[in-house]
Amino acid sequence: MLYREYGRTGEKVSVLGFGGMRFAHIDDHDECIRTMLAAAEGGVNYFDTAPGYFETKSETVFGKAFAEFRRRNIPFYAATKTFATTEDAIYREVEGQLKRLNIPAIDFYHIWSITNLDNWQNRKKDGVLQAFRKLNDEGLIRHICVSSHLIDDEIKELLMEGVFEGVLFGYSAYNFKTRQKAFDAIREKKLGAVVMNPLGGGVIPQHPERFSFLQRPGEGIVAAALHFLWDHPEISVTLVGFETDKQVQEALAAIENYKPRTESELAAVKAGSNASLEGICTGCSYCDDCPHEIPIPKFMDTYNQKIFNTKAGEDPIGNRLRWHWNLDRSIAGKCTACGQCEKACTQHIDIIKRLKEIASPSAAPAL
Ligand code: SF4
Ligand code: SF4
Structure with missing residues (x-):
């Protein structure tokens, strides 16, 4: 020891x-x-x-x-x-x-x-x-x-x-x-x-x-x-x-x-971690000033679950929103694509696209 x-x-x-x-x-x-x-x-x-x-x-x-x-x-x-x-x-x-x-x-x-x-x-x-x-x-x-x-x-x-x-x-x-x-x-x-x-x-x-x-x-x-x-x-x-x-x-x-x-x-x-962690939200909260009060870091954390949990038949986004954050998908739909959060994002994440996908999961591309 x-x-x-x-x-x-x-x-x-x-x-x-x-x-x-x-x-x-x-x-x-x-x-x-x-x-x-x-x-x-x-x-x-x-x-x-x-x-x-x-x-x-x-x-x-x-x-x-x-x-x-x-x-x-x-x-x-x-x-x-x-x-x-x-x-x-x-x-x-x-x-x-x-x-x-x-x-x-x-x-x-x-x-x-x-x-x-x-x-x-x-x-x-x-x-x-x-x-x-x-x-x-x-x-x-x-x-x-x-x-x-x-x-x-x-x-x-x-x-x-x-x-x-x-x-x-x-x-x-x-x-x-x-x-x-x-x-x-x-x-x-x-x-x-x-x-x-x-x-x-x-x-x-x-x-x-x-x-x-x-x-x-x-x-x-x-x-x-x-x-x-x-x-x-x-x-x-x-x-x-x-x-x-x-x-x-x-x-x-x-x-x-x-x-x-x-x-x-x-x-x-x-x-050396940069490439490996590319596209993963690190929870830094720099984006967390949405004019429509969308809790962006929580939604992006939820999207991480999709990236890390691709087992067929599961609903990682829905489960995370429901059981961890107690959030409704519809809140993600309030985004007007002003772009402010993407400019602030330390990981250069396409937040607008991910929010759209969370709000309308049927339109989501497979990972
Ligand atoms: S792009 Fe959407 S989520 Fe980001 S700050 Fe603007 S309204 Fe809010
Ligand atoms: S700024 Fe980017 S990495 Fe940081 S919490 Fe927001 S979405 Fe996640």
Whole structure:
């Protein structure tokens, strides 16, 4: 196992972390604990969960596994999160989490899921930072962290406030282009950096041909995607949401076979991605100012599903719109083809044509 410093905290964390959001059978505690033990015995010491994962059942399983780690003298760090913003609500949440996790203090506690800067300002007004600092003074949480879905200048602005010791954010070979600015702040403020969703939600292993720019001779696509992340010296931990102990063993093998790239080799890999990711919406939101209030990034994300999911008989666009975004196709039909969004698009996507196709799927060409 490789270990790195978590920012300026002095904590040494494993580059491979365990995410508790994907257990195959959450009600089979013995199986979940076995999976966590396989990781811990392989040297993983960073374990991340959240109250929302399986409606607190993930935290309960973590607590049982932590008891077993202690019995076996295996060191570990516990990371979890809260959406609560007021002092009362945060204290109630922490009380429940400490009981479920079966620990006296949470090592890395996250203000959970900042999705826009207004949301952050509102949480601050509610007193989230004061509550976190009070918990820290009382020894109930050890490090104040944030998890964020912001991109570009916005994530940099959030982190440059200098109020956190670490950040958890989505970063992978699928979306790395829109998150580079986070690293400016991570370096300047000496923050710990934990990245989640390293396989792009399954897109990378399901479409290895698109991501072959990551691979070196003999490297499998999953190992290549993890190696790419570990090549970033700023990344302290890469979280993988493990379902089974077999997956744990595969990720541990990726560590064994890891040969770090130099900075210029990593830059060459990133540059080599352009052709492979051509035509894929990266979710950067530069186009998101439509005069008719069409949520363009959401529709273009939906179109990505069509590109990545070509199985006959499925309706990837309809399913994504319905179940992920709760959007109606007809909204795409409001486009007047003014062209403003296409001028702003960082990926040069033909947004107007795709919106037309989404609005009238029967006219869609086969991919
Ligand atoms: S081209 Fe269509 S979607 Fe794009 S900004 Fe204009 S009206 Fe909105
Ligand atoms: S359509 Fe283009 S500008 Fe809009 S989110 Fe996607 S990549 Fe970014």
